[in-house]
Amino acid sequence: MLELDREQVLAYRIASHGLSREQDDPTKLAVFDLGVQDATARAAAELALAARLPTDRPVSLVDDERFTLAWSHRGAPHYHRTEELASLIPALLPADDADTLARLSWQRKEVTGAGMPATDVLLTAARAMRKAVRTTMTKGEASAAVTKLVPAALSRWCRPCQATHIHEQLMRLATPLAGIRLVAGVTPATLEPLADRPRIPVATDIERTTRVVADYLRLHGPALPAEAAGFLGSTRATVAERLWPSDLVEVRLDGKKRYIPADRVAELANPPTPDIVRLLPPWDPFLQARDRELLVPDKAHRKEFWKVIANPGALLAHGELAGTWRTKSAGRRFEVTFTELLRLGTAARAAAEEEAARVAAVRGYADLRVVWS
Incomplete structure (x- = not known):
């Protein structure tokens, strides 16, 4: 069994994240396998590329049709490869009601008040979002429109807005399921239907979601189910029992077991020195x-x-x-x-x-x- 120490694992991750600047094509950066989180006002995604690409010239994602911005993992805005977004959307539907509760950060009393299972809550919101957002709309406009279409129990009084509107996290998780993206580089947040709008998924694509977990392990491994669950916003039990990849190798990190995809063992065993x-x-x-x-x-x-x-x-x-x-x-x-x-x-x-x-x-x-x- 491969025995590792902290320095070796960090060296592996630095290399797997493309921080050695050996790749000049942003679409081939492995970090886009999971997506790159953005914060428009601080150009977070562009700065992440600046840390990875060899060019001294700024690279903008805003007008690059190869990438699409969407509320995806944990409801946070991420840039994804445009060609992969349609296949990712079914993987964003939680595996079951317990998984949905975790991703919504709801307590059972809130679902009880909604009068329907947690996953039905999410799909109800997604159908309403699809009906409400048929053209480019600000987040505020979309929220007002969808609030009129969902059951009252899916809305709440918002003190900062001084208005009643759909739960924030519910809206974020439902938006990509409805085939809606974020317009990149625009403030305030603005929504727009995808050009080729896929159908709302009716069941989780377990195989595709398992690939998301495997991608997490490739970039952030070796790791455990609880850590992958934290990235998804899910629970350790859901990942361990429903979404854990089969082609993993057990290794030891400072004497404790961790897991890595089999195709990454060689790189993990001998990573380059991170002299950067x-x-x-x-x-x-x-x-x-x-x-x-x-x-x-x-x-x-x-x-x-x-x-x-x-x-x-x-x-x-x-x-x-x-x-x-x-x-x-x-x-x-x-x-x-x-x-x-x-x-x-x-x-x-x-x-x-x-x-x-x-x-x-x-x-x-x-x-x-x-x-x-």
């Missing part, structure tokens, strides 16, 4: 691994990377998440502030400042100021 410096944006695919204790062993340091709101970016240096970075702008000036959590040498700092120039270019600034704290 990269700036990862908040929500970068590398940071989506659910075993955060492995990524950042120090508890105090972990709190610096993953906050309740407003996560910073992560400074990856020579195989470790060695610090954080934040930005601010004033007029034409763009400022990047680094906070070291692990000691960096002069060369690593210089490389980080070169990466900061890439961030500034993606955000559209030429005048850069770097601050170390």
Whole structure:
């Protein structure tokens, strides 16, 4: 049995995430097997590409027809390869009612109040979304329209909006099932029917969802069912009993069992040395691994990377998440502030400042100021 240590696993993940910049075609980056999470105001997806592509020129996903933005995993906005989105949609339908409850973050009392099984709640919302969103609509317009079509129990009073509307997470999970995408690069969030709108799935594509779990293990492995479940927003039991891939190999990480797809064992056994410096944006695919204790062993340091709101970016240096970075702008000036959590040498700092120039270019600034704290 293959015995591993933390440094070897991190080196494997850095390589599997394409952070060595060996691939110049974004469609071939393995991170799009799961999708790349976006935050439009902070250009998160474009910054994730800047950390992976060898070009110094900013790459935009907004007008690239090869990619489509959708509320997918956990209801978060992700860019997916356009050619794969139709096959992914049935995999976004939960496996059963317990899985639906977990993904909605609902308690049973809410489903009891709805008067129907949890999966029926989701499909009812999807059918209403499909009927309501027939053209381009802002999220607010779509929410108002669909709220009129769903049973009252599927809506709630929203204090910030001072209005009654469909549950937020229910709307997000139902939207892709209804064949609706997000319009990239637009604020506020705007919805639009897919050009070739597939039918609303009536059953989960277990085989396709299992492939999502396998893709998680390829990028973030070796791992356990609970960690893959965290990425999906599901439960450990659902993944372990319904969605666990068959072609896995058991390995040992610091003496504890973990699993990896068989086709990744050779790469895991002998990963390249991660002698690189990269700036990862908040929500970068590398940071989506659910075993955060492995990524950042120090508890105090972990709190610096993953906050309740407003996560910073992560400074990856020579195989470790060695610090954080934040930005601010004033007029034409763009400022990047680094906070070291692990000691960096002069060369690593210089490389980080070169990466900061890439961030500034993606955000559209030429005048850069770097601050170390």
